[in-house]
Amino acid sequence: MSTVTGVSATDDPPGPDGRTPLRGVSASTGRLGDRLFGGAATVSGVIVIATVTLIAVFLIVQAVPALRDNQASFFTSREWAPGGDTPRFGIVEFLWTTVAASTMAMIIAVPFGVAVALFLTQYAPLWMRGPAAALVDLLAAVPSIVYGLWGLITFAPFFKPIQGWLENTLGWIPLFSPTGISGGTILFIGLVLSIMVLPIVTALSREVFAQTPLAHKEGALALGATRWEMIRTAVLPFGRPGVISAAMLALGRALGETIAVTFLVSSLPDGAAWTWSLFNGGETFASKIANNAAEFSNPNKTGAYIAAGLVLFVLTFIVNSIARIVIERRKAFTE
Amino acid sequence: MAKRIDVSDLNVYYGAFKAVEGVSMTVEPRSVTAFIGPSGCGKSTFLRTLNRMHEVIPGGRVEGKVMLDDQDLYAPSMDPVMVRRTIGMVFQRPNPFPTMSIYDNVAAGLRLNGVRNKKTLDGIVEQSLKGANLWNEVKDRLSKPGAGLSGGQQQRLCIARAIAVQPQVLLMDEPCSALDPISTLAIEDLINELKSDYTIVIVTHNMQQAARVSDRTAFFNLKATGEPGRLIEIDETTKIFNNPNEQSTEDYISGRFG
Numbered sequence: 001m002s003t004v005t006g007v008s009a010t011d012d013p014p015g016p017d018g019r020t021p022l023r024g025v026s027a028s029t030g031r032l033g034d035r036l037f038g039g040a041a042t043v044s045g046v047i048v049i050a051t052v053t054l055i056a057v058f059l060i061v062q063a064v065p066a067l068r069d070n071q072a073s074f075f076t077s078r079e080w081a082p083g084g085d086t087p088r089f090g091i092v093e094f095l096w097t098t099v100a101a102s103t104m105a106m107i108i109a110v111p112f113g114v115a116v117a118l119f120l121t122q123y124a125p126l127w128m129r130g131p132a133a134a135l136v137d138l139l140a141a142v143p144s145i146v147y148g149l150w151g152l153i154t155f156a157p158f159f160k161p162i163q164g165w166l167e168n169t170l171g172w173i174p175l176f177s178p179t180g181i182s183g184g185t186i187l188f189i190g191l192v193l194s195i196m197v198l199p200i201v202t203a204l205s206r207e208v209f210a211q212t213p214l215a216h217k218e219g220a221l222a223l224g225a226t227r228w229e230m231i232r233t234a235v236l237p238f239g240r241p242g243v244i245s246a247a248m249l250a251l252g253r254a255l256g257e258t259i260a261v262t263f264l265v266s267s268l269p270d271g272a273a274w275t276w277s278l279f280n281g282g283e284t285f286a287s288k289i290a291n292n293a294a295e296f297s298n299p300n301k302t303g304a305y306i307a308a309g310l311v312l313f314v315l316t317f318i319v320n321s322i323a324r325i326v327i328e329r330r331k332a333f334t335e
Numbered sequence: 336m337a338k339r340i341d342v343s344d345l346n347v348y349y350g351a352f353k354a355v356e357g358v359s360m361t362v363e364p365r366s367v368t369a370f371i372g373p374s375g376c377g378k379s380t381f382l383r384t385l386n387r388m389h390e391v392i393p394g395g396r397v398e399g400k401v402m403l404d405d406q407d408l409y410a411p412s413m414d415p416v417m418v419r420r421t422i423g424m425v426f427q428r429p430n431p432f433p434t435m436s437i438y439d440n441v442a443a444g445l446r447l448n449g450v451r452n453k454k455t456l457d458g459i460v461e462q463s464l465k466g467a468n469l470w471n472e473v474k475d476r477l478s479k480p481g482a483g484l485s486g487g488q489q490q491r492l493c494i495a496r497a498i499a500v501q502p503q504v505l506l507m508d509e510p511c512s513a514l515d516p517i518s519t520l521a522i523e524d525l526i527n528e529l530k531s532d533y534t535i536v537i538v539t540h541n542m543q544q545a546a547r548v549s550d551r552t553a554f555f556n557l558k559a560t561g562e563p564g565r566l567i568e569i570d571e572t573t574k575i576f577n578n579p580n581e582q583s584t585e586d587y588i589s590g591r592f593g
């Protein structure tokens with residue numbers, strides 16, 4: 001598809017010396033409407049960038065004093081005792097839980113969501129496509145507390161025997177070794193998160209797949225592609241940047257999901273042994289902060305939590321940057 | 336590898352709408368057959384029934400018989416995918432796969448056929464691009480995106496893609512209508528070369544083009560909008576352009592149409 005070249009802040013008419021307004025034919029770009037729109041777009045862009053920067057600055061300013069007082073290694077310590085005279089805190093456990101649960105969620109939700117989107121756009125009978133798409137969009141808007149409730153009341157009892165079975169058969173793999181915890185394990189949280197983000201991945205992927213130009217699809221079919229081969233040669237390459245964006249949005253949501261996770265998670269007792277098992281409990285960044293909002297009594301204690309929040313912020317930022325790089329790298333090939 | 340197409344009594348539908356009615360014709364192997372006729376008379380529709388692309392459109396349906404030599408293309412046991420691998424198609428607007436390089440575009444059909452050997456692919460890609468008169472222009476940038484070529488080059492790339500799988504028949508729906516006169520000439524020359532190996536059917540609105548490239552010409556017409564299109568006559572191109580049997584052909588060719 002041709003890329004849309006919208007009016008952007010940098011599209012201002014370039015005068016001979018960068019200042020003189022253009023006359024004649026090109027002067028149309030200097031009309032009132034153009035200038036208003038260009039101005040509004042610039043202001044909005046600046047506001048967004050300023051907001052993000054200010055949030056980052058706020059987090060850093062609040063976190064630095066606490067980090068300076070920290071007696072433990074912030075990135076590798078498993079202790080969490082902020083505040084007091086000798087504060088000791090580290091985030092490695094939240095980092096692991098957050099990343100493991102979100103990765104879990106992505107591994108399940110992305111392929112499954114893409115498959116559902118392909119079904120809805122390429123395989124489903126015509127009469128079904130509209131209503132099913134509306135339903136998926138609706139699911140994407142369900143508040144996360146509903147998924148939390150559903151996870152606790154319906155899914156947890158159902159999952160318990162499955163976890164038992166997994167521990168028995170795959171327990172020799174460190175990732176699946178039994179820990180004695182059932183209920184809000186990392187794997188369970190990951191599953192609930194995957195169900196929560198599935199509609200997001202599906203809705204956005206469906207949107208891009210449905211826009212695959214007919215010319216590309218017919219080009220593939222005319223070469224003697226089966227339907228699946230046509231999807232592979234025309235639909236998937238066309239939708240790839242959209243699917244990556246969808247996955248990143250979903251991952252962003254999974255990483256930062258608070259209510260459902262806080263609701264479900266089994267927090268670990270102090271001094272519990274480290275394990276790589278997905279059947280362990282543990283707090284994510286978001287749930288740890290939410291669970292302890294009552295502790296924000298002195299600035300140093302608060303600073304520790306904000307430092308944890310900052311790591312989550314950076315994590316999301318890195319994930320998005322990687323996605324952008326992946327999309328940009330193939331840009332020449334998406335016309 | 337060229338084969339003869341025999342169509343008998345073909346009706347083509349879009350849902351309940353009958354777009355083409357009662358077409359019978361023979362397309363001779365190793366020759367170029369041109370389809371001409373006013374807009375909306377069903378040339379594209381009919382062309383797309385020859386490689387079973389018509390049924391890709393929801394509601395698209397065909398009655399009648401299309402034989403490729405002694406194979407019935409619409410026999411229940413016939414796989415449309417196999418039909419399309421035997422009968423290639425070039426579209427009105429060049430449609431290279433935008434996410435693929437020039438090389439991969441040409442190799443796409445071969446890969447679908449399970450050809451993986453790099454040497455074989457290299458050989459056929461080069462040969463097909465040479466066959467489409469594009470090799471010299473792109474040989475130094477085979478790994479660049481196909482969408483970065485000019486319109487005429489893209490269309491020749493699409494022809495290279497179609498001939499890479501060595502089809503029996505090549506269908507072209509107004510392949511030059513989006514191109515400048517020079518690219519058009521390049522493609523007409525190419526058609527002239529290709530016809531020694533392939534059976535070619537070309538739809539065109541350009542009378543001179545039909546006269547220049549085709550051996551036989553079929554004239555389609557429709558009585559009124561909403562009526563199905565019909566084949567009026569098919570004959571040697573010189574006959575159609577100089578001394579057609581039907582008055583309406585004469586009118587259309589001499590521009591007295593409508």
Ligand SMILES: Nc1ncnc2c1ncn2[C@@H]1O[C@H](COP(=O)(O)OP(=O)(O)OP(=O)(O)O)[C@@H](O)[C@H]1O
Pocket residue numbers: 349352354372373374375376377378379380381392561
């Ligand atoms: N996808 C479609 N759905 C329904 N009707 C269609 C569709 N495509 C074409 N038709 C109808 O079928 C008839 C024949 O169309 P077709 O495209 O075959 O004409 P054509 O001879 O190729 O015209 P042109 O020279 O303008 O390309 C027209 O009445 C057209 O409206």
Ligand SMILES: [Mg+2]
Pocket residue numbers: 378379380508
């Ligand atoms: Mg047409």
